[in-house]
Amino acid sequence: MLGTDIGIDLGTASVLVYIKGKGVVLKEPSVVAFDRDTNKIKAIGEEARLMLGRTPGNIVAVRPLRQGVISDYTVTEKMLKYFIQKAVGRQRFRKPRISVCVPSGVTEVEKKAVEDATYQAGAREVAIIEEPIAAAIGAGIDISRPCGNMIVDVGGGTTDIAVISLGGTVVSTSVKIAGDDFDDAIVRYMRKKHNLLIGERTAEDIKIKIGSAYRRPETISMEVRGRNLVTGLPKTITVSSEETEEALRETTSQIVEAVHGVLEKTPPELAADIADRGIVLTGGGCLLYGIEQLIEEKTGITTITSEDPMTAVAVGTGKFVEFLSGRRD
Structure with a gap:
């Protein structure tokens, strides 16, 4: 065998x-x-x-x-x-x-x-x-060809951004900001704005259900349970997707800045390829609503999420x- x-x-x-x-x-x-x-x-x-x-x-x-x-x-x-x-x-x-x-x-x-x-x-x-x-191979990109492909892989602990050509990395960076930092940002926001202490799992739930990196056409909300920091008792409040956008603004803009930084270092020929072919997003973190639109708006380059970003x-x-x-x- x-x-x-x-x-x-x-x-x-x-x-x-x-x-x-x-x-x-x-x-x-x-x-x-x-x-x-x-x-x-x-x-x-x-x-x-x-x-x-x-x-x-x-x-x-x-x-x-x-x-x-x-x-x-x-x-x-x-x-x-x-x-x-x-x-x-x-x-x-x-x-x-x-x-x-x-x-x-x-x-x-x-x-x-x-x-x-x-x-x-x-x-x-x-x-x-x-x-x-x-991530590029998994997203179905033929990396062996001599043309530039840009991959942004937003994971749980790191976001990897790279320009790939001829089977290798031309320019790359790895920033320690990703899905976990989205959760932390939500925990901090809830504590600061609502005096409510929530756990990691609740923060992740909020991120998955109503988390936004870009304004949604219509606001959605959910009930969140946690501990009131003033009284020390359990408390339930309603949180809207607009609030999550505010909570995540700083973290998502750092990812956009990192993408911008890699584009600045990309050789002109490959930059032209990327402008034609667009940016591909992979990883579970890119399932956050609006991250695609945010990168597209800030860079002016078409951004798409791969078919099954998680796998x-x-x-x-x-x-x-x-x-x-x-x-x-």
């Missing part, structure tokens, strides 16, 4: 596993819950995400990756091992060949940590691929394995 080829999108918010010939087989939040007293892992993935902010003192729910980088090595290794086994199953005689994607701005040390954790989790060979390249990086990472094995064969 041949070893399996696996592509892993090791994200700050979620881990996706792609298997050659099967597509994306697993998508789970990158959260691990463990018992502090015994150091035993209680839950991994979705089960652990439900525990965030709701655990007793001895059980901690943590995210082992922060801003696209491993912050807790042993927990990441266990999490990877669990996801690989869950995706592949146990009936295999040969270790899989795995490619993992990392943000474009990571250092050699951070790359090495990802590589080691993947080997420890049971890989035969490990290929490290940069996120924008994986683009995982699919691209997996296809990169196929591309490598094809070359080897």
